[in-house]
Amino acid sequence: MNDKTKGLIFDLDGVLVTTEYNHFVSWKKIAKAIDVSFNEHDNEQLKGISRADSLKKILELGNKAISEELFEELLAQKNEFYLNSIKKINRSNLLPGVIELLQSAAQMGLKCAVGSSSRNARFIVTKLELDFYFSTIVDGNDVTFPKPSPEVFLKGAQRMNCQPNECLVFEDALSGVAAARAGGFMSIGVGNPLLKNVADVYIDSLTEFRLEAYA
Numbered sequence: 001m002n003d004k005t006k007g008l009i010f011d012l013d014g015v016l017v018t019t020e021y022n023h024f025v026s027w028k029k030i031a032k033a034i035d036v037s038f039n040e041h042d043n044e045q046l047k048g049i050s051r052a053d054s055l056k057k058i059l060e061l062g063n064k065a066i067s068e069e070l071f072e073e074l075l076a077q078k079n080e081f082y083l084n085s086i087k088k089i090n091r092s093n094l095l096p097g098v099i100e101l102l103q104s105a106a107q108m109g110l111k112c113a114v115g116s117s118s119r120n121a122r123f124i125v126t127k128l129e130l131d132f133y134f135s136t137i138v139d140g141n142d143v144t145f146p147k148p149s150p151e152v153f154l155k156g157a158q159r160m161n162c163q164p165n166e167c168l169v170f171e172d173a174l175s176g177v178a179a180a181r182a183g184g185f186m187s188i189g190v191g192n193p194l195l196k197n198v199a200d201v202y203i204d205s206l207t208e209f210r211l212e213a214y215a
């Protein structure tokens, strides 16, 4: 059971904003270019993990080996596709309940952090004008060991001066729930039915979450 909650840590893609789909579409283009079949079911394995680990998974799925040079080129190309697809990202791309939950947390004196594997996380948080709500952002540039390692969440908790058992982690990915568990955090699975029996608590949407029950 959690101690009194002092901090909330949010994954970004698929929890705060709809960008998980943009990642999927961009990877699908890359997979096609190297002749690997790749669908939404395969994509579940990619959710939450780093850019390089994602490409490794796609190569594994297609049983392909490529040169280091092509590997780097495909990573750059994927990011280009992705950034192009989110050029017009704005608050209409937020998932339901985000602003309300961030506002409640602020009113209750809880700190909030972003804990994301994405190297684009800061850029996106700023585009969405959400910086104000977060006391810290830990992203893919800040960690040595990406999810499912707990490093990203442990750093977030540390920067908020909280212990893991004083934080809640909101996640939409299997790798993210595994990272939360490995770090001793209570996990709230959001909007991905695959997390129903995996996360400590499951909700279809942040609109269902009652923060008062944890603080």
Ligand code: BG6
Binding pocket: 012, 013, 020, 023, 024, 046, 047, 048, 049, 050, 051, 054, 079, 116, 117, 118, 119, 120, 121, 140, 173
């Ligand atoms: C995670 C996403 O948040 O970030 C993954 O769930 C994505 O789909 C990963 O691949 C890395 O993102 P980026 O923006 O650094 O390529």
Ligand code: MG
Binding pocket: 011, 012, 013, 014, 015, 020, 047, 048, 171, 172, 173, 176
């Ligand atoms: Mg996610």
